[in-house]
Amino acid sequence: MASFKKYRVGAKVGLADIDPGDERFLEDCESDSEQRLRLDALAESLDELQNLLHAEGKRKLLLVLQGMDTSGKDGTIRWVFSRTSPLGVRVAAFKAPSIEELAHDFLWRCHAVVPRSGEIAVWNRSHYEDVLVPVVEGWIDKAETQRRYAHINDFERLLTETGTVVLKCMLHIGADEQRERLQARIDEPAKNWKFAMGDLDARKKWGLYQRAYARALEATSTDAAPWYVVPANHKTHRNLMIAQLLVKTLKDMKLSVPPADPALRGLIVP
Amino acid sequence: MASFKKYRVGAKVGLADIDPGDERFLEDCESDSEQRLRLDALAESLDELQNLLHAEGKRKLLLVLQGMDTSGKDGTIRWVFSRTSPLGVRVAAFKAPSIEELAHDFLWRCHAVVPRSGEIAVWNRSHYEDVLVPVVEGWIDKAETQRRYAHINDFERLLTETGTVVLKCMLHIGADEQRERLQARIDEPAKNWKFAMGDLDARKKWGLYQRAYARALEATSTDAAPWYVVPANHKTHRNLMIAQLLVKTLKDMKLSVPPADPALRGLIVP
Incomplete structure (x- = not known):
């Protein structure tokens, strides 16, 4: 099995070091049918392990999924x-936060849905949105961004020190791959409902988002709650890597x- | 396919009319492997239909599961x-309601978790607990029980008139079947954690619970939010019937x- 170390954000690894087209976790598993079988076997292992987590009834697991539009957050959840x-x-x-959510600190809505004992929680986007959009749009300055990183690290330390294992995955796609996926949502009428004009606005700021991601990941990848960059141009690679992790x-x-x-x-x- | 009508609580059908050992929905499907294949096919149809529900993004589905201890609520969710x-x-x-929940009306905690647009919500036990335990234990009188039935019907009318399809299934097992299942939890060390001494107390009041169930089902099986009695002595029968429904x-x-x-x-x- 390939090693996760090279994909774990730390002193030596940043977002820019990982190729979105990397397919390391497909090694020894060349045909589509082999890949599907392996994923299915992992999904079944995951079910067994989740049962044990429930039976033990003490600890919790939180999986945070982040990524640009079309990076495959929904698909990951569906298949893994x-x-x-x-x-x-x-x-x-x-x-996007509601009026009620905006009336609270940015971790409030997240804290409300942390996993309970014996449970796996999967966050499709997360508190990290609050150090991405506002940074790219210039709504908060550097000092505030730093404060938020610290709030996030404190919050995650609370979780990990009270029995929650925290895993964070950045689904990393390339700009070309995103273009193809967005175009498919436009060209296929049955996919139109998945497309929003706002997706193009965010795409225009691709470089700014990559930079905001790189900084956020670097500032918040800790021993207790590490970030993994998951090469996600290839959907099955993305699924297999996350399922294995x-x-x-x-x-x-x-x-x-x-x-x-x-x-x-x-x-x-x- | 067998008809659901005979299992739908109404003027002509009550809990006592249904045999927990009935296996009508296993007809034409004799071997275990055939049953498993059929259930798997239904589970896949359910996935496709859920995708459509999500794509449409307007309506919701609520499935309420009730039944005595060991009747298979968890198993139903797992397989269906x-x-x-x-x-x-x-x-x-x-x-059992928390102090915070007890400080509110009995529908408060339920309303908080109704399905959102495009979603299926499954309730493992529900607001019906509040017209079962308190009735059996004598904590509320007939007048209060009737008021609660009315509150429940009003609440469910709110849900159905605002886009939620409500299905309610009573997983119906016999007293002998429950004895075997509880005994298995005692005899198999790896199942001990599923057993609580309180399960035996509720079992002692079997007749009272059946009566409380029969009355609650009768009072709250409406055209918009019907109750189905699901013969559940045979686990695959239970799963197949609910998946088909x-x-x-x-x-x-x-x-x-x-x-x-x-x-x-x-x-x-x-």
């Missing part, structure tokens, strides 16, 4: 969790079913 | 939604992808 019961996986999608992470948690209860030995149900 | 993306299915499990219900909604947007014709992504 294709075998997991909705009982144990809760998805939160963060849109999740399976590895859950295995490393050494989950197990609670021990037998001696008080139940010999009990007969009337 | 085994192919659906967690993006579009949100599960809420209602436990969901697929039929979603098909009857005549969902479709929003029409092509003429404004996008010929647009080229820069």
Whole structure:
């Protein structure tokens, strides 16, 4: 299996170091059908591990998904969790904040939907939007951006120190790949509903977004809550890499079913 | 396909009329492997229909699951939604109410988790707990019980008149079947964590619970939000019947992808 280290943001790895077209996690798995089988096997492992997480009933897992429009956040959730019961996986999608949300600090709406014990939460966009859009649009200055990075790190430390494993994945696509995907949403009538004119505005600021992402990732990739850059031009590569990362992470948690209860030995149900 | 009518609570059908061991929905599907294939096909149809519900983005579906301990609420969710993306299915499990929840009317915590547009919500237990436990324990009198039935019907009318299709399924098992399932949780050490001593207390009041269920179902099975009694001694029967009911219900909604947007014709992504 390829190593995740090279994709983990840190002193030596930044967003710009990763090629969106990289297909390292497809190695030894050349045909489409092989890739599908491997993904399916990982999805089933994930289901088993989620059951153990639930049975243990103590710890939690938070998966944060970020990426430019069309980078495949929805698709990742659909395929990586294709075998997991909705009982144990809760998805939160963060849109432009509502008036009520804007009336609170930017972590308020996120805190409300952190995973509960035994649960996996998947965030489709997240609190990181608040160090991306406002930075690109110039609504906040450098000092405020730094303060927000610190708030984010503090918040994530709270989560990790209270039993939540935090994984953050940046779905990294290239500008050309995005053009093709947006164009498909325009050209295929049945996909029109997925397209919004605003998507083109964000695309115009591609470079600014990449820079804001690179800085945010660098400032908030910690030992406890690391960022991984996931090459995502190839959709199955993206899915396989994230599924493998999740399976590895859950295995490393050494989950197990609670021990037998001696008080139940010999009990007969009337 | 067997008809759902005979299982729909109304003037002619009550809880006592349905045999928990009934296997009508396994007809023409004798071997285990055939049953598994059929369930899998239904689960995939459900995924496609959920995608359409999401694409349409207007209506919602609420599935309420009730039943005695071990009746298979978790298992139903696991198998019926085994192919659906967690993006579009949100599960809420209602436990004994918290102090905060008790400080509000009994519908407050339910209203907070109704499905949003394009979503399926599945309730593992529900507002119906408040016309079961308190009735059996004698905490509320007949007049209050009747008031609660009316509150429930009003609440569900609000939901159905604002775009939510409401389906309610009572997972109906027999007392003997429950004994076996509880005993298995005691005898198998790896299942001990699923057992609570309180389960035996509720079991002692089996007859009272059946009566409270029968009355609640009768009082709240409306045209807009009907109750179905699902024979659930046979787990695959239970799953197949509920999956079929969901697929039929979603098909009857005549969902479709929003029409092509003429404004996008010929647009080229820069």
